[in-house]
Amino acid sequence: MIKVVICGAFGRMGTIIGEIISKEQDMQLVGGVDIKEGSFFGVPVVPSDKLADFLSSVQPDVVIDFTVAPAAAQNVPVAARAGCAIILGTTGLTQEQRKGIDAAIKEGKVPAVISTNYSIGMNILWTLIRDAARKLSDYDVEVTEAHHRYKKDAPSGTARTILQILQEEIGPREEIYGREGMTERGSEIGVHVIRGGDIVGDHAVMFASNFETVTLSHRAYDRSVFAEGAVRATRWVFGKEPGIYGMKDVLNLS
Numbered sequence: 001m002i003k004v005v006i007c008g009a010f011g012r013m014g015t016i017i018g019e020i021i022s023k024e025q026d027m028q029l030v031g032g033v034d035i036k037e038g039s040f041f042g043v044p045v046v047p048s049d050k051l052a053d054f055l056s057s058v059q060p061d062v063v064i065d066f067t068v069a070p071a072a073a074q075n076v077p078v079a080a081r082a083g084c085a086i087i088l089g090t091t092g093l094t095q096e097q098r099k100g101i102d103a104a105i106k107e108g109k110v111p112a113v114i115s116t117n118y119s120i121g122m123n124i125l126w127t128l129i130r131d132a133a134r135k136l137s138d139y140d141v142e143v144t145e146a147h148h149r150y151k152k153d154a155p156s157g158t159a160r161t162i163l164q165i166l167q168e169e170i171g172p173r174e175e176i177y178g179r180e181g182m183t184e185r186g187s188e189i190g191v192h193v194i195r196g197g198d199i200v201g202d203h204a205v206m207f208a209s210n211f212e213t214v215t216l217s218h219r220a221y222d223r224s225v226f227a228e229g230a231v232r233a234t235r236w237v238f239g240k241e242p243g244i245y246g247m248k249d250v251l252n253l254s
Contacts, residue, residue, distance in 0.1 A: 002026060002238045005060040005084075007033040007075045008067035009045045013089065016227040017064060024231065030058040033075065051075060055082040062234050065090055068152070073097040080108030085237045087230055088114045091157025102244060111240035115247040116157030118229030122203070123247045125218045126165060129205055132216060133169035139207040139214070140185065141166060141173075146194035146202040154193045158203055163189065166205070 004021050008014040009032025021029045022041040031054060032045035039045055046054045048071060055063070055078065063079035064087040065072050072090035077100065079086055086105065093101070105112045117123065133141075143166070145159040155163070155177075163175060166189055174188040194202075204217035220226070229247065236250045248254055 001028050002062060002234065003028050003030045003058070003060040004234060005031045005033065005055065005058065005063050007048070007051075007063060007065040007071070007079075008090075009040050010034045010036070010038070011066060012223060013066035013227060013230075014064075015040065016223050017066065017230055020224075020227055020231050021234070026235070027231075030060050048075065051078045052082065055079065055084060060084055061238055062087060064230060064234060066230070069093045069097055073100055076101045076112075077104035077108075080104045080110050080112075083108065083110060085110055085240070086112035086114075087233050087237060088112060089116075089118055089226070089230055091116050091160075092153030105244055106242075109242040111237050111242055111245065113233040113237050113245045113247065113250060115233070116161045117201075117226065118233060118247060119201075119218070119220060119225045120229055120232075120247075120251060121225065122158060122218050122220075123229075123251055123253060125203075125216060126161065127248075127253055128216055129162060130165050130169055132205075132207060132214065133166050136207040136209075136214060137170040139209050140190075141170065142190040142192070142206045142208070144192045144194070144202075144204045144206075146196070146199045148198050148200065149196050151195060154195070155191055156193075156201070156203070158201065159191070159193075162203065162205060163191065 006014045018041050021027045031043050063084040065075050066089045069092040145156050176188040177191045201220040207214040233250045
């Protein structure tokens, strides 16, 4: 039985993941963490400043974090010190926050899966984008992403991963965020961010030449696709050797 604690228990993703895990036969939801105390799915939720004591009490195997960057930067080191495997889906991390998280995981000698997107479809799309970028490196490239009106980080973590892939395969290229006025196109990668309504997540990469365009895209219709992927990663990371892994390892996409 895999014992799980969820950080960000009352958030959109935390609630969906909690519901799924509470119904899994090989998993046990033993608690949650959020900014306020309460309960969900029959287990306690404690404030984040009590995380260390709570982990010592319930002794989970895996801690899942879908919070915000400042919270994740504090939660992950605490979980690593407690010897818990980690699933990290929080985006918007600064370079310093990510360095601190990586260091804590290595010092704690625990396994962790870190991804900006846990959708199986998106992870497969990343491999397709990489392959396309290698073959279409002389094409103009534009990246578009859209999310709900409450998403804070822009561009999304998923879009940043797309940009990283593009830079690795066709870069270095300047990234231009939106365009206005008299702006002649050069060799840059155009990046366009949309925020509105309840859009779950749309991402697209367009490769354009004079007589054709190739567009690779992914649209999430429900957050459950991310939650299902996180649960799959939770099952996979249990018992793994210490180290930092990605969803490509979980899905054997290497």
